[in-house]
Amino acid sequence: MRFFFKTDYNQDINLTRDKVDRFWYGLLLFVLLAAPFVLEDFWLGEISYVFILSIVGIGLMLLTGYTGQVSLGHAAFLGIGAYTHAVLLHHGAPFIIAITAATLLSAFIGMVIGSRVLKLTGLYLAIVTLAFAFIIEHVLVKWESVTGGFKGFSVDRPEYFGIAITEDVPFYYLTFFCLVLAVLAALNLLRSPTGRAFIAIRDSEIAAQSMGVNLARYKTTAFAVSAGFTGFGGALFAHKIGYLAPDAFNILLSIQLLLMVVVGGLGSIHGAIFGAAFVGALPQLIAIGRDYLPETIARQPGLEPGLFGIILVFFILFEPYGIYGRWLKVKLYFSLFPMYKKATFKKQKSYTKSERNR
Template sequence: MRYVLRTSYRQDTRLFKEGLPQYGWYLVWLALALVAPLFLGVHLVSQLTFILIFAIAGIGYQILLGYTGLLSLGQAAFLAIGAYACVFLEKQGLHFALALPAAALLTGVVGAVLGLPALRLKGLYLAMATMAIGFIVEEVAARWTFVTGGNSGASVPRIEAFGYVLSRDVPFYFLCLALCIASLWFAANILRSPTGRAMAAVRDSDIAAQSIGVEVAQVKTKAFALSAFFTGIAGALMAHKLSFISPEQFTLHLSIELLLMILIGGIGSLRGVVFGAAFLVAMPELIAEIERMLPGGSQPALRPMAFGLLLVLVMLFEPRGINGLVEKITGYFRLMPLYRKGMFARQRGFAKSERW
């Protein structure tokens, strides 16, 4: 739901809908990301790396939730599968450069298979089924000791290439940056392809989509596979960043954190994913700052309170998240003299009684 001023029909399918100025802005951001390690300490570079990893996971979630309208509460399962598969393959002697795509593809296949029951399910039932899958995968990770190392966890091998350790802070940041940009580019292109448009059609109304000839089942399967693919990449990267994996890292709480990330960043937008990821990483630091200012020192309630209130307030007042805010502000300046009150007012779709 971007406020694009259209001047031709081609514009709708272009990669950047607003043409040149948009390229310019993205190039500025890219340049900043490239030189950031020169100015920032290792600690901040680590934070940036986490943002990039979460952004990749967020792309996967956005495809599923934001573009196809399928609510999953089991994204942590895909992260876990990607992480464990990649680490297992590396321990079998495969190089990271091969293990990563293999793990991502494997996660994609698993995603497609797990998506099968989803073809019959909608809304809450789907959320519950995916949540169940999340719990089951967590349990399998704890029990299948041969592959996963069980509850004691497993250490993650270093990535080396050409005699150079890639899994150290700064090189790993660049690795994640490259993968994040590639993923964004890949996802953006999928979303303007017929597949992506079919996804949007299914999201808006699957019955209508079916009646214009969209294979709903196929589209949903593709969405699950793609989502799992991206999330798998993120899982593998996260394993290397944490350098230690155990089942308790992949709980329902992580899935809900990812959901929060998508909602705060802005649902239905790839840009929103990056905002959301930045927010998710910055929030704990912000809360720690606030805590330092409080008289009592520590306040354990602050974190869940901020988490919960944000979810509620965003849904109540700004359902399009940070991205929506940004678009409103830029839209306001772009349309400066022509701006009317209520231009960006939300429409309420009283599509009541969608019994699941």
């Protein structure tokens, strides 16, 4: 059994908890860096896709998991980032300029949307963001001079020193570096006053406002930052799929992104990454499972969305803390065995005095 004691105020803002955590994270980084030497190109492509989903999941986690603002429109921000990046590359912009512009434009549009929906929460906010996703999808279809409409267009393959960065191994390292950058940026944001304000708004808007938190400012900031992360991931996503078309950024993708953070574990960067691994692997598992299902079931066109919905419902009912929450329970069980109590994670109903009459 290992106990952790805080003896310094700086421990609250450290990126890692102690030397043991630093060892395991270092080992994980070493394994991921060495993966191209032992894995085939197919698996490198799948892991790269998980890295991209993780970046997008971190963006949505900052908004939904840490600020408490539900969004069903993040496929729109993903599309904005992907199309902006691809169009700029097509017109000769360098890769760094294109991906930066895609991130900034997505963040700006997120800021505009966030400033317009300040008074909305819960279901109403989800409906507005869903409508925004439909609007962006319609724009991508009708703006044929830029997006190519339904026909779409192929994404350019930039080369540096004679090496195409979209090849399997270079693209793996590119997405891995971008994920590490996104994780460090999110962790530093969360341990700043801005991140603490996000969490305060999530826990209780009334209490946060009474402590001097500017709700309008920080909600708008949360939307902008979340959209920026998503647009950043969208630029990489454009290279992953190789060909952009409006139907790649539909409502099903928004639902998958929301499923990703809920299943992974709300309120945790680990949860965003675990959820990305789950959502990235699930289509492959469904494809394998079709071979063992009766033909009448395996040929159903709505099998994948239906399974996504069922999984989401089961996680909400039986494991609301997600995959990361289950991992914490497993670790605690072995740490406290045989003194572990079943009621350790029992959810208690508690209300602040200002919210009891809502």
